[in-house]
Amino acid sequence: xxxxxxxEAIKTAMEEEMExxxxxxxxxxxxxxxxxxxxxxEGLYERFGAKRVIxxxxxxxxxxxxxxxxxxxxxxxxxxxxFADFILPAVNQIISEAAKIRYRSNxxxxxxxxxxxxxxxxxxxxxxxxxxxxxxxxxQPGLKIVMPSSPRDAKGLLKAAIRDPxxxxxFEHKKAYRLLKEEIDNNEEVIEIGKANLLQEGADxxxxxxxxxxxxxxxxxxxxxxxxxxEVNLLDLRTIYxxxxxxxxxxxxxxGKVLLITEDNKEGSIISEVSAIIGEHCLFELDAPIKRLxxxxxxxxxxxxxxxxxxxxxxxxxxxxxxxxALF
Amino acid sequence: MSKHTELGLSEEEVLEMYRIMLTxxxxxxxxxxxxxxxxxxxxxxxxxQEVQQVAASFALNREKDYSAPYYRxxxxxxxxxxxxxxxxxxxxAKAEDPNSGGRxxxxxxxxxxxxxxxGSSPVTTQVPHAVGxxxxxxxxxxxxxxxxxxxxxxxxxxxxxxxxxxxAVHKLPVIIxxxxxxxxxxxxxxxxxxxEKISDRAIGYGMHGETVDGNDPFAVYKAVKQAADRxxxxxxxxxxxxxxxxxxxxxxxxxxxxxxxxxxxxQAKENDGLISFREYLIAHNILTEENEREMEQTIKxxxxxxxxxxxxxxxxxxxxxxxxxxx
Numbered sequence: 001x002x003x004x005x006x007x008e009a010i011k012t013a014m015e016e017e018m019e020x021x022x023x024x025x026x027x028x029x030x031x032x033x034x035x036x037x038x039x040x041x042e043g044l045y046e047r048f049g050a051k052r053v054i055x056x057x058x059x060x061x062x063x064x065x066x067x068x069x070x071x072x073x074x075x076x077x078x079x080x081x082x083f084a085d086f087i088l089p090a091v092n093q094i095i096s097e098a099a100k101i102r103y104r105s106n107x108x109x110x111x112x113x114x115x116x117x118x119x120x121x122x123x124x125x126x127x128x129x130x131x132x133x134x135x136x137x138x139x140q141p142g143l144k145i146v147m148p149s150s151p152r153d154a155k156g157l158l159k160a161a162i163r164d165p166x167x168x169x170x171f172e173h174k175k176a177y178r179l180l181k182e183e184i185d186n187n188e189e190v191i192e193i194g195k196a197n198l199l200q201e202g203a204d205x206x207x208x209x210x211x212x213x214x215x216x217x218x219x220x221x222x223x224x225x226x227x228x229x230x231e232v233n234l235l236d237l238r239t240i241y242x243x244x245x246x247x248x249x250x251x252x253x254x255x256g257k258v259l260l261i262t263e264d265n266k267e268g269s270i271i272s273e274v275s276a277i278i279g280e281h282c283l284f285e286l287d288a289p290i291k292r293l294x295x296x297x298x299x300x301x302x303x304x305x306x307x308x309x310x311x312x313x314x315x316x317x318x319x320x321x322x323x324x325x326a327l328f
Numbered sequence: 329m330s331k332h333t334e335l336g337l338s339e340e341e342v343l344e345m346y347r348i349m350l351t352x353x354x355x356x357x358x359x360x361x362x363x364x365x366x367x368x369x370x371x372x373x374x375x376x377q378e379v380q381q382v383a384a385s386f387a388l389n390r391e392k393d394y395s396a397p398y399y400r401x402x403x404x405x406x407x408x409x410x411x412x413x414x415x416x417x418x419x420x421a422k423a424e425d426p427n428s429g430g431r432x433x434x435x436x437x438x439x440x441x442x443x444x445x446x447g448s449s450p451v452t453t454q455v456p457h458a459v460g461x462x463x464x465x466x467x468x469x470x471x472x473x474x475x476x477x478x479x480x481x482x483x484x485x486x487x488x489x490x491x492x493x494x495x496a497v498h499k500l501p502v503i504i505x506x507x508x509x510x511x512x513x514x515x516x517x518x519x520x521x522x523x524e525k526i527s528d529r530a531i532g533y534g535m536h537g538e539t540v541d542g543n544d545p546f547a548v549y550k551a552v553k554q555a556a557d558r559x560x561x562x563x564x565x566x567x568x569x570x571x572x573x574x575x576x577x578x579x580x581x582x583x584x585x586x587x588x589x590x591x592x593x594x595q596a597k598e599n600d601g602l603i604s605f606r607e608y609l610i611a612h613n614i615l616t617e618e619n620e621r622e623m624e625q626t627i628k629x630x631x632x633x634x635x636x637x638x639x640x641x642x643x644x645x646x647x648x649x650x651x652x653x654x655x
Contacts, residue, residue: 025467051467057497062456062490069460069474072445073394075467077460089486096450097457105438105446106429107652141653165655 004184007177009151010040010116013158014078016188018048021076024162027054028063028080037082038118038177064090064115068098071113076162084119084133084171091136098167099142113168114161119147120173120212120263122312126303132211132264132295134171138241138273144193145169145241149214151182153238156191164193173212180215194239196247202231205325206251208274209261210237213313217261220319230326240270248274249281256287257325263313266294288328293321330612331546335553337386339614345386345407345545346609347623349378349602352403354627355412356576358635359419359434363580367639368419372435374402376575377507379601380542381477382407384505384570387552388475394461396445396454396476399435400507404477409442412630416638423644430644443472451482455491455504462500462565473501473559475552480569481512481520483529492567496533501559503552504567507542509574514587530567542570543601572601
């Protein structure tokens, strides 16, 4: 089995889907000749041509809006936002339009668009190249949001997003692009949207997270198991909207102790909602208060390495939080 | 040679154009009555813009082109195949309304069958959508084109700029028609833009731009027909500005006496394109006293019938509230 990086998995998913269905096309800034500023579309322009890998003017609302129009025609666009931080000018198109097209037309029109956006920090990206922006979209019925935590998931979830009949936001962690590598079968795995993934079972504590934090949590859990014999039940949300409530409830009830992790600011984040679900459904199963580990409530991640490091949730913090919870 | 024959329009075609314009006006008038009678909660009007709306629509290929109308486009949607009954169903917000099943306010048109994109309330989001349709047509070698309309106030939105620029860069088959009715609710044109004409903006996008008298059906038809020809030939998009006047308040919830004079409105009513087009048709013996009476009667009975039908039709069941969020 070939070893594939997270970004190669993303590229391969697009390539295979474009090969499979000629309605699939890519549009975004620098996605063509340049192959994307992160090289996520490398080689696709050469392979599929300028008509299917379209370099657009620098205007995010048009990238989303033109994609939405093409989706209404019957095409399957993959729109790339160069950085998740720059998706904000397209929010009206995503929330007022894409999310509501099926509902407002009473099922007459549909909008099968995938919008990819690199998110996350730890890459010297400062305030505007580091943000986790998913919470803005995570109370908009009509949208789905996936955030893969591994190369295998990156590929399988992107294929699912492209094949989905409704709009899907796909947030990929830019630090994960070349950090995460794994063997992936050369297969056609499509990972179901809306289902969380129980990555490992454990009897002591439950950890629920998504995206790159899953990787840190996995590593921390490995250390804790070796050093302290603490067994972690680790749930990767995979789809952060709509949430897989059943999987969350089951995972929490198994151990009665839960740690929720996000790289985003804590307030009003995805884990706030996860925490509310737990509060509603698992109160009498809990043996400890819900514990949350998240970015601090400052506007965004600063540039200077000291400040960036202080902002980022890291493996050591996660390990400590796990240990504290286990010992509670 | 008369104006219509010069454009290749038959007597039947111009009469049909007039019939639809008149229908749009009468439907709109009825909606105001229904609103004032407490039967429907809201009206947003087409009055004063029917001539440009119908004339432009006739310049399209109504069998295959796509449209993204804006909320005043009763004339456009009638010309493109929506029925009076369907318009009444949306005014009454009934389940059978093909636009949204009563989910949206009136004036939020959309019909997949008619290749009419579903619209929203944030203005001008439809411009990039029409451009996306144009892109898809180009990619698929489909010789259909996309026709999108908006008000002049909306031409200040970012989506107008982003969409127009995208269409021009990729030479997409798109017609952007700004229906300049002089007012963005209460704010007059000179407080909305500093340029002389909205169509001047076309220069900045590198596309064809043209301003026409929206009260002149022949000028509008000609401009849109030429734009459609250019679009189909692959020479790219056009920005057409049709200038008329909004004869009613912005909506049934507005009071236009608070920001414009009755004298100004009165004068605009005298220049109503529907009056001059009627005179043209009479002068050319296309409209006679007899067929006009018959036309008015037919329209009235269709509106009566549609009103009764829509009034009696059921609302969507509350059980359907959760339907259509996802497939």
